[in-house]
Amino acid sequence: MNSNSLFEKSLNYVPGGVHSPVRSFKGLHTTPRFMKYAKGAYIKDEEDKEYIDFCMSFGPLILGHQNPQVKQAVTAALDNGWSYGACERYSLELAEFLINKIPFINKIRFVNSGTEAVMTAIRIARGYTGKNKIIKFDGCYHGHTDAMLIKAGSGLAGTSTSSSAGVSDQVSHDTLICELGDIQKVEDIFKEHSGEIAAVFIEPLPANNGLLEQGQEYLIALRDLCKKHNALLVFDEVISGFRVAFGGMAEITGIEPDIVTYGKIIGGGFPVGAVAGKAEVMDVLAPIGDVYQAGTLSANPVAMVAGLVNLKQLTPDFYSELNQNTENILSIFSEWMNQNEFEDYDIKHSHSLFWPLPLKSPINNPNMIPSSLMERFHKLFQVLLDKGIYLSPNAYEVGFVSIAHDKKVQDDLKERLWG
Numbered sequence: 001m002n003s004n005s006l007f008e009k010s011l012n013y014v015p016g017g018v019h020s021p022v023r024s025f026k027g028l029h030t031t032p033r034f035m036k037y038a039k040g041a042y043i044k045d046e047e048d049k050e051y052i053d054f055c056m057s058f059g060p061l062i063l064g065h066q067n068p069q070v071k072q073a074v075t076a077a078l079d080n081g082w083s084y085g086a087c088e089r090y091s092l093e094l095a096e097f098l099i100n101k102i103p104f105i106n107k108i109r110f111v112n113s114g115t116e117a118v119m120t121a122i123r124i125a126r127g128y129t130g131k132n133k134i135i136k137f138d139g140c141y142h143g144h145t146d147a148m149l150i151k152a153g154s155g156l157a158g159t160s161t162s163s164s165a166g167v168s169d170q171v172s173h174d175t176l177i178c179e180l181g182d183i184q185k186v187e188d189i190f191k192e193h194s195g196e197i198a199a200v201f202i203e204p205l206p207a208n209n210g211l212l213e214q215g216q217e218y219l220i221a222l223r224d225l226c227k228k229h230n231a232l233l234v235f236d237e238v239i240s241g242f243r244v245a246f247g248g249m250a251e252i253t254g255i256e257p258d259i260v261t262y263g264k265i266i267g268g269g270f271p272v273g274a275v276a277g278k279a280e281v282m283d284v285l286a287p288i289g290d291v292y293q294a295g296t297l298s299a300n301p302v303a304m305v306a307g308l309v310n311l312k313q314l315t316p317d318f319y320s321e322l323n324q325n326t327e328n329i330l331s332i333f334s335e336w337m338n339q340n341e342f343e344d345y346d347i348k349h350s351h352s353l354f355w356p357l358p359l360k361s362p363i364n365n366p367n368m369i370p371s372s373l374m375e376r377f378h379k380l381f382q383v384l385l386d387k388g389i390y391l392s393p394n395a396y397e398v399g400f401v402s403i404a405h406d407k408k409v410q411d412d413l414k415e416r417l418w419g
């Protein structure tokens, strides 16, 4: 069966045929490819068509598909069993490795996804501060927990409403929405809700609604405001952690959040998330403290080993090479776009994250995204798909370059674009 008929069949069994909506190719006027194999920088569909993969599982695969060291370690770990529901050394080793390398954390708890990490961070912040409200920014994504599926209300200023059906008004009431880049609004909200705000959540490099890079001064101002109002600053580094640098945006900016959440790269392609911070904050968690959190498959030994062996490869030299791969690839793409019908495009990027956008000026706020984006993107996506180049299948998702996107792949990319 080809991808089209598999997708038709899947529609009968699975809502929308997919297990995560961003896989659905919505607005792309074509059906999702069913993938059956991936290695290095390449992914192959059921029709045996091979693509250079720039989606890379939406971020985790910074080493490319099937990194040999990860594969070997995972295979070896399997020989010892794949779930104990008990203490084991794999997660201890990963925890120790991370805490030795990231200066502002000294306790960490592993969970199974980025969403779970954020959900736990919210509860820790509330438990630790004894306050209920949280601030989040329009244009940042923090997974699909109720408290984060909130947007600014359309009516009265300062009100918020859910961005998904099924989220109660009580929950949306406790999440306050600010605009990215506007520090005055954050200050106003802190004043308006004096003594009520537990935490400010931000993606320090917002990369889930396009790529909306924020200024250093802005992030510093958030840090100061949180300190002043006894609220915790939470960096959601699920996408930026281990991507822009080992220590994520916290390392790049030198700003220390009170809590950090990780996901994606931390599991090397296996389901892992983590929430970390200072012991004083983290120790509110059960069984020491009274903030409850648990997980049957948390710190799964196979996933822990994958994470550790993945993270051990992320040296300073690794990042130089990865960023060089990205520069090379983006200049190839840019040249091709200029010569073709995409000359209005500019590829926004930070380190190995990139976002093709029909807008030349810098952008740091979702309001600045051109309204033509969807229509323009579906053409770009289709042309590249036909050439065997797989972008993230959504106009608002960034692309990812891995260490496997090396010189050979770069030459192949040229071949595919102009060949």
Ligand SMILES: *Cc1c(COP(=O)(O)O)cnc(C)c1O
Binding pocket: 112, 113, 114, 115, 116, 118, 141, 142, 143, 144, 203, 208, 236, 237, 238, 239, 263, 264, 273
């Ligand atoms: C991907 C992502 C999440 C959600 O992680 P899942 O593993 O998909 O639940 C949360 N926050 C950020 C910043 C992300 O990029």
